[in-house]
Each structure stands twice: as structure tokens, then as C-alpha cells.
Amino acid sequence: AQKVTQAQTEISVVEKEDVTLDCVYETRDTTYYLFWYKQPPSGELVFLIRRNSFDEQNEISGRYSWNFQKSTSSFNFTITASQVVDSAVYFCALSKEGAQKLVFGQGTRLTINP
Amino acid sequence: DVKVTQSSRYLVKRTGEKVFLECVQDMDHENMFWYRQDPGLGLRLIYFSYDVKMKEKGDIPEGYSVSREKKERFSLILESASTNQTSMYLCASSYPGTRGQKKAFFGQGTRLTVV
Numbered sequence: 001a002q003k004v005t006q007a008q009t010e011i012s013v014v015e016k017e018d019v020t021l022d023c024v025y026e027t028r029d030t031t032y033y034l035f036w037y038k039q040p041p042s043g044e045l046v047f048l049i050r051r052n053s054f055d056e057q058n059e060i061s062g063r064y065s066w067n068f069q070k071s072t073s074s075f076n077f078t079i080t081a082s083q084v085v086d087s088a089v090y091f092c093a094l095s096k097e098g099a100q101k102l103v104f105g106q107g108t109r110l111t112i113n114p
Numbered sequence: 115d116v117k118v119t120q121s122s123r124y125l126v127k128r129t130g131e132k133v134f135l136e137c138v139q140d141m142d143h144e145n146m147f148w149y150r151q152d153p154g155l156g157l158r159l160i161y162f163s164y165d166v167k168m169k170e171k172g173d174i175p176e177g178y179s180v181s182r183e184k185k186e187r188f189s190l191i192l193e194s195a196s197t198n199q200t201s202m203y204l205c206a207s208s209y210p211g212t213r214g215q216k217k218a219f220f221g222q223g224t225r226l227t228v229v
Contacts, residue, residue: 047219
């Protein structure tokens with residue numbers, strides 16, 4: 001069975017601080033895909049990134065970066081120089097090869113205070 | 115701009131009522147999904163559809179059914195609403211990936227309260 005754990009239920013930081021959201025996953029598959037989604041107060045989830053299990057390169061997109069480590073089954077997300085607009089609920093998710101559905105973590109509510 | 119539209123943002127229904135939640139996408143996606151979001155549980159898949167009239171149960175299908183008569187529309191049906199179905203419901207759509215789930219697009223959600 002697949003499982004995604006986001007142990008941090010809520011995080012609150014002051015603007016411009018760096019913040020890391022943790023994601024740990026469990027799967028027996030050798031090929032799988034990891035995702036991060038952002039859910040702002042408006043409600044719709046917004047896709048941020050998709051990585052496959054064979055690509056362990058870290059990725060950076062502006063102030064966002066992702067650290068994928070198969071050895072620890074983690075796919076952590078860091079926001080550098082956080083801004084109030086980053087306040088949202090963030091979900092990590094997992095999909096196995098051939099599957100057309102996602103298994104989500106519990107979500108982390110991130111609050112950036114001015 | 116791609117769009118997934120859910121018919122209602124907020125709904126209040128009585129126990130025992132039959133409830134329809136509607137979702138429409140304009141991206142010609144084959145896959146459509148209904149998730150339920152509850153605090154501390156994240157999103158859980160109720161049903162998904164990979165083509166017109168085709169459906170598969172997700173992780174929590176009990177008490178729900180779905181209908182997909184047209185490619186762009188996917189309906190979630192609560193046959194007899196109960197208070198434990200009070201939740202946020204999210205619809206999503208995506209292209210099918212030959213190897214796995216592709217990027218999904220989500221609607222804004224319907225917050226359903228059953229009283």
C-alpha cells in the first residue's frame with residue numbers, strides 16, 4: 001500500500017524567513033511519481049511539481065525548491081524568503097506507475113505573518 | 115485558461131436527501147476525479163472516471179455513486195445524505211498518463227453540510 005505522511009500540521013513563520021515542509025512516503029513500487037500541490041484560501045489545488053522516482057536531482061523554481069531523497073523516502077519542499085502570498089495549505093502526493101490516481105498526505109497549513 | 119468548475123461553492127442539505135454535485139471541465143481531459151477533503155485526513159479519492167460511462171471506485175466509495183454521460187461532466191451523487199458526509203468535495207481532471215498520474219487541475223470545491 002502507498003502512504004504519504006506530512007507530520008507538520010501547521011507552520012507559522014514571519015515573512016522573509018525560509019521554511020521547509022516535510023513529506024515522507026511509503027511505497028513498494030520502484031517507479032512512482034511525487035507531487036506537491038498548493039491550496040490557497042480560494043480552495044482549488046494548484047499544481048507545483050511532479051517528479052519521477054528515477055530523477056533525484058533537486059529542483060529550484062524561483063523561491064521554491066524541492067529535495068528528493070530516495071534513501072530516506074522524502075520529498076521536502078522549501079520556500080526561501082517567504083511571502084504572505086505563500087500562505088496556504090500544501091499537499092504532498094504520490095502516484096504509482098500505471099495508476100491514474102493520487103494518494104495525498106494530510107496537508108500542512110502554512111501561515112506567513114507580515 | 116483551463117478550468118474545472120463545480121456547480122456550487124456551498125450546499126446545505128437535510129439527512130436523507132439525494133444530493134448531486136456537478137463538475138465540468140473544458141480541457142477535453144479523459145480522467146476526472148472526485149475527492150473528499152477532511153481536516154487531518156488530506157484528500158481521499160471517492161471515485162474516478164477514465165472515459166465516458168467508465169468509472170472506478172476509489173478509497174472511500176461507500177455512500178456515493180457517480181455519473182459520466184459526457185466527457186466534460188462528472189457528477190457525484192449522495193443517494194441518501196448523512197451527517198458524516200459533511201465535508202469539502204473537490205473535483206479534478208487530467209490527461210491520462212501512460213506511466214502514471216499527470217498534472218491534475220482542480221475545481222474550487224463544494225463545501226457540503228448535511229443537517
